[in-house]
Amino acid sequence: QLVAYEVKRMRAEEGNKQKILRHIRELAEKLYKNENPYPAVTMHTVKKPKEGHHLRVQQKPFPRLDEGLVQWIIDQATAKLQTAPPAVKAEVKCMVPSGPPIAAIMERNGNAMANSARRLEVVRNCISYVFENKMLEAKKLFPAVLRAMKGRAARQCLTQELNLHVQQNRAVLDHQQFDFVIRMMNCCLQDCTAMDEHGIAAALLPLVTAFCRKLSPGITQFAYSCVQEHV
Numbered sequence: 001q002l003v004a005y006e007v008k009r010m011r012a013e014e015g016n017k018q019k020i021l022r023h024i025r026e027l028a029e030k031l032y033k034n035e036n037p038y039p040a041v042t043m044h045t046v047k048k049p050k051e052g053h054h055l056r057v058q059q060k061p062f063p064r065l066d067e068g069l070v071q072w073i074i075d076q077a078t079a080k081l082q083t084a085p086p087a088v089k090a091e092v093k094c095m096v097p098s099g100p101p102i103a104a105i106m107e108r109n110g111n112a113m114a115n116s117a118r119r120l121e122v123v124r125n126c127i128s129y130v131f132e133n134k135m136l137e138a139k140k141l142f143p144a145v146l147r148a149m150k151g152r153a154a155r156q157c158l159t160q161e162l163n164l165h166v167q168q169n170r171a172v173l174d175h176q177q178f179d180f181v182i183r184m185m186n187c188c189l190q191d192c193t194a195m196d197e198h199g200i201a202a203a204l205l206p207l208v209t210a211f212c213r214k215l216s217p218g219i220t221q222f223a224y225s226c227v228q229e230h231v
Contacts, residue, residue: 004097119148120157127161130180131170138180149187155196158188159203162211171210178213182226189230201230 006023013019126145129138148154162181165171173181185204192201208224215221 001096116151116153119144119151119154123148123154123157124161127158127165127184130177131165133174133177135176135180142180142183145184146187149184149191152196152200155188155191155200156203158184159200159207162207163203166207166210171212173211173213175213178211178221178223181211182223185223185227186230189227192230 009023013023122141122144126138126141129135129141145154149158185208189201189204204227208227209222211223212220
């Protein structure tokens with residue numbers, strides 16, 4: 001329904017915070033009513049007696065209750081409750097028009113998608129520079145790469161690019177390359193969430209046992225020794 005009816009209104013409200021907030025409140029109210037269709041049962045309030053009521057003579061005495069009749073009414077109500085079907089909200093089905101073409105919505109997200117594509121390009125370029133030993137260019141891009149690791153797409157891109165280099169038998173690195181790769185892996189794992197555990201973190205596992213450097217003849221250090229503290 002939002003896509004069908006509200007796109008024009010949302011565009012008109014852009015830049016006006018008060019209108020946007022009012023719109024959000026209206027939406028929140030609709031969503032709340034949808035999740036809580038049954039209003040709370042209102043309690044009957046008993047009015048307070050007025051001052052000096054006890055001085056009035058014309059008060060009727062409270063009638064004596066028939067204990068058997070009260071119990072019969074309670075039993076009748078209980079029996080009704082037990083046999084009554086559970087209260088279920090009737091589902092009202094309605095046709096929602098398709099609304100504006102998806103391209104109209106994509107236009108709004110165009111800048112975000114372009115930014116995302118640029119970030120991925122930066123990650124790819126930086127990794128290429130590291131493996132081509134163009135360390136000066138890699139250093140220039142490195143802060144942007146670390147910032148990009150906040151996004152899941154960039155973390156996936158890192159694992160894919162590193163995997164390509166492993167397949168090309170470029171896993172043995174010199175000290176500077178090793179340092180760059182380790183810093184990227186650490187940053188990637190640091191920004192991982194629980195959702196990434198079986199995706200990005202799992203994709204890094206074979207890579208950290210592949211990338212290594214020679215410390216001295218016969219002694220090799222693998223990447224996992226530098227990233228194994230992450231949860």
